[in-house]
Ligand SMILES: NC(=O)C1=CN([C@@H]2O[C@H](COP(=O)(O)OP(=O)(O)OC[C@H]3O[C@@H](n4cnc5c(N)ncnc54)[C@H](OP(=O)(O)O)[C@@H]3O)[C@@H](O)[C@H]2O)C=CC1
């Protein structure tokens with residue numbers, strides 16, 4: 223079997239046909255959810271109450287606001303970093319360098335937005351622009367992905383990702399051909415993964431909270447909880463920004479439409495669905511229930527952070543006192559697999575913590591509507607798929623050692639369930 227036939231054989235997402243469908247369905251789903259969230263019935267599975275015309279979707283002001291936002295985040299990315307980290311070794315034995323200044327960018331953005339609001343910036347008007355902003359971001363994602371595809375045509379073979387080089391243009395456009403597309407030292411994938419979308423998510427939430435205060439006198443407890451929980455999640459991701467350098471998105475996946483649209487559009491506009499829903503469907507939330515939800519969030523974060531930090535510490539320094547006592551399985555690569563502690567409970571304890579947090583920030587929306595739980599449903603599917611992809615990669619990396627690990631840790635995400 224030739225390498226291209228082999229790569230054709232291992233096509234994901236249903237190959238070219240599946241990917242063509244996803245290219246249409248992803249943006250369509252996002253616009254459906256944006257419309258349903260602001261509609262009275264808020265029916266996740268029903269048709270939106272109306273279909274917006276192009277005059278409602280297209281706004282030069284929204285496009286300008288998007289480019290101002292992207293420009294601001296690029297400028298903050300290029301500021302001197304508290305640390306510069308090296309990525310994992312590439313095929314050509316080199317290592318790329320990445321600025322670790324994401325949390326700094328979040329804080330500086332908050333200061334700038336705060337100054338803007340105090341000077342009269344109408345942040346509360348942003349919710350009205352979500353549709354045209356999402357349209358502008360989707361358009362930008364397609365164009366940016368096309369430019370990345372063309373750029374990759376000139377890239378050396380060593381710079382290409384294993385996945386997005388099937389030879390089928392649609393498939394490669396979606397998966398991404400180049401592994402680490404850069405302009406000088408500016409890394410497009412690393413920048414998009416953690417900056418404009420993730421930080422944008424927090425400020426869309428804040429705008430929705432401000433709009434609720436303007437509409438009803440003060441933000442609801444549910445809106446405060448959703449904002450607080452998701453701010454913690456983004457702040458944590460940016461504080462531990464360096465750990466992204468070992469994720470499959472950075473080390474394995476090409477940078478194509480899936481991650482471009484996922485980072486720039488899906489995260490800010492879909493991950494803020496709970497706050498969007500609450501603005502148009504205020505939900506009563508008593509203090510006892512709020513405290514219970516905070517407890518659920520705390521459990522999720524404890525597992526999420528504990529598991530991620532344990533693995534990342536172990537990978538950086540297996541002799542660190544916090545992980546030195548854990549049981550391990552040696553592998554032929556020289557790396558070891560943790561088989562006790564969080565990673566002895568299930569094979570992806572971090573996913574379990576993340577899912578519990580997703581439940582916690584959906585619960586403040588009550589149980590009368592399915593829409594606020596879309597994220598939990600989508601995220602469960604994403605992590606199940608991601609876990610399967612990671613298993614394949616780990617089986618290839620570690621062979622029998624991974625098989626032994628799976629025997630000793632039989633559950634993937636939820637103990638005694640899955
Ligand atoms: N909110 C969202 O939309 C998303 C959130 N996430 C979150 O991002 C975080 C990172 O997830 P993800 O990128 O999937 O990667 P993971 O953090 O789960 O890392 C997987 C890698 O960890 C290493 N590993 C696995 N098992 C062991 C073990 N027993 N001992 C030592 N190393 C092990 C392997 O890499 P190696 O051995 O090569 O080091 C494996 O490839 C998670 O917390 C996840 O919940 C992820 C996707 C989307």
Ligand SMILES: CC(C)CCC[C@@H](C)[C@H]1CC=C2C3=C(CC[C@@]21C)[C@@]1(C)CC[C@H](O)C[C@@H]1CC3
Pocket residue numbers: 248415416420455458459466469471480481484485488489
């Ligand atoms: C919608 C598409 C089919 C899939 C797009 C998936 C992306 C939205 C996610 C792929 C991996 C991600 C990670 C994060 C955010 C979502 C995306 C980009 C985090 C940055 C979230 C915070 C965590 O602490 C780290 C995550 C790394 C992976």
